[in-house]
Amino acid sequence: MLNEISTLRSQIENELLTISSSESLEQFRLAHIVKKGTLTGLIERLRDVPKEDKPVIGKELNLLRVFAENEFARLKEQFESGKNQTQKIDVTLDGRRGKKGSIHPIMQTLDEILSVFRKMGFSVAESADLEDDYHNFEALNFAPDHPARDMQDTFFIKDERSDLLLRTHTSSVQIRLMQSQQPPIRSVMPGRVYRNEAVSARSLAEFHQVEGLCIDKNVTFAELKGTIITFAKEMYGSSSEFRFRPSYFPFTEPSAEVDISCYLCGGKGCRICKYSGWLEICGCGMVHPNVFKNCKIDTEIYSGYAFGFGIERVTMLRTGIDDIRLLYENDVRILEQF
Ligand code: DAH
Numbered sequence: 001m002l003n004e005i006s007t008l009r010s011q012i013e014n015e016l017l018t019i020s021s022s023e024s025l026e027q028f029r030l031a032h033i034v035k036k037g038t039l040t041g042l043i044e045r046l047r048d049v050p051k052e053d054k055p056v057i058g059k060e061l062n063l064l065r066v067f068a069e070n071e072f073a074r075l076k077e078q079f080e081s082g083k084n085q086t087q088k089i090d091v092t093l094d095g096r097r098g099k100k101g102s103i104h105p106i107m108q109t110l111d112e113i114l115s116v117f118r119k120m121g122f123s124v125a126e127s128a129d130l131e132d133d134y135h136n137f138e139a140l141n142f143a144p145d146h147p148a149r150d151m152q153d154t155f156f157i158k159d160e161r162s163d164l165l166l167r168t169h170t171s172s173v174q175i176r177l178m179q180s181q182q183p184p185i186r187s188v189m190p191g192r193v194y195r196n197e198a199v200s201a202r203s204l205a206e207f208h209q210v211e212g213l214c215i216d217k218n219v220t221f222a223e224l225k226g227t228i229i230t231f232a233k234e235m236y237g238s239s240s241e242f243r244f245r246p247s248y249f250p251f252t253e254p255s256a257e258v259d260i261s262c263y264l265c266g267g268k269g270c271r272i273c274k275y276s277g278w279l280e281i282c283g284c285g286m287v288h289p290n291v292f293k294n295c296k297i298d299t300e301i302y303s304g305y306a307f308g309f310g311i312e313r314v315t316m317l318r319t320g321i322d323d324i325r326l327l328y329e330n331d332v333r334i335l336e337q338f
Pocket residue numbers: 168169170171211212249251252282283284285306307308309
C-alpha cells in the first residue's frame with residue numbers, strides 16, 4: 001500500500017505541474033479530491049490494513065491528502081485572482097515605460113514668443129487677471145457705451161467694488177505699465193484673458209494673449225511693421241508673406257490687423273484659411289493720444305506702438321491642431337506629440 005501511496009503522490013505532483021487553467025484544475029479535483037476520487041479510495045482501504053501498519057500508512061496517506069487539498073486551494077485562489085504563477089515569465093518582454101510629463105504646447109509657444117522678443121530688446125511684464133473697468137476699458141479710450149463692455153463679452157465680478165471684472169485682454173497691462181514707469185518702455189505682457197463667449201472649435205471663454213508696447217522718442221509705424229514682421233518670420237518661417245489691413249481699436253490710431261500667408265496652402269486658398277490665402281495673426285497700431293493723456297505721458301515728446309495676439313492661435317498655426325478645445329482637454333495622446 002505504501003507503494004501505491006507513493007505512486008499516487010508522483011502522479012499528483014506531475015499533474016499539478018501541468019495545471020494551467022481552472023478547467024484542468026477542476027479535472028484534478030474530480031480525479032483526486034472528491035468523495036469518489038483516488039485519495040478517498042485509498043483511505044477507505046485503510047480498514048483492511050493490519051493494525052500494526054495502520055499508523056505509518058495512515059500518516060503517509062493523510063500527508064498526501066493534505067498536500068493535494070492545499071495545492072488545490074492554492075491554485076484555485078491563483079486562478080480566481082487572475083494570477084497564474086505556474087505560467088512562465090517571459091524575461092525578454094519590454095518593460096512598461098512610465099509616462100513622462102512635458103511642457104504644454106501653449107507654454108512651449110509662449111516660451112518661444114518671449115525668447116524672440118527678448119532678443120529684440122523687449123522686457124517681460126505681468127499683471128493680475130482681476131482688473132477694474134478703468135484699466136481694462138476706460139483708460140484704453142473705450143467709450144462708456146462701447147459694446148465690448150457688454151454683459152455678453154465681459155465676466156463682471158459681484159463685489160462691493162462694482163467695477164471689478166476678469167480682464168478681457170492684456171491691453172490693460174499697458175496702462176499699468178505706463179502708470180508705473182516713464183518711457184522709454186519696450187515690453188511684452190503675456191497673460192490669461194476671459195470672455196463670456198460660447199466655446200467652439202475656434203473660441204474659448206478663457207485663453208492667453210501677449211501684448212506688446214514700445215514707447216520712445218520718434219517711434220514710427222515703420223518700426224511697428226519691422227518688429228511684427230521680424231517676430232513673425234522667426235515664429236513662422238522666413239518665407240512667409242505679410243499684409244497690414246487698416247482696422248479699428250479704441251486705443252490705437254491708426255490701427256491695423258496683420259495677416260500672414262497661409263502656412264498650409266502657401267496662399268493658394270484652403271480650408272484652414274477659409275480659401276482666402278491669408279491668416280490673421282495680430283492687431284496693432286500707434287498708441288492713441290487719449291491713452292497717453294490718461295497715463296500722463298507727454299505726446300509732444302513721445303510716441304509709441306502697441307500690438308496684441310492670441311497664444312492659442314499661434315500654437316494652432318504651428319502645430320496644425322485645428323480645434324482649440326484640444327489644447328485644454330489634457331488628453332495625453334495630444335500632449336505627448338509636442
Ligand atoms: N486687445 C486687442 C484684442 O484683445 C488686441 C490688440 C489690438 C492689442 C491692437 C493691441 C493693439 O495692443 O494695438 O483683440
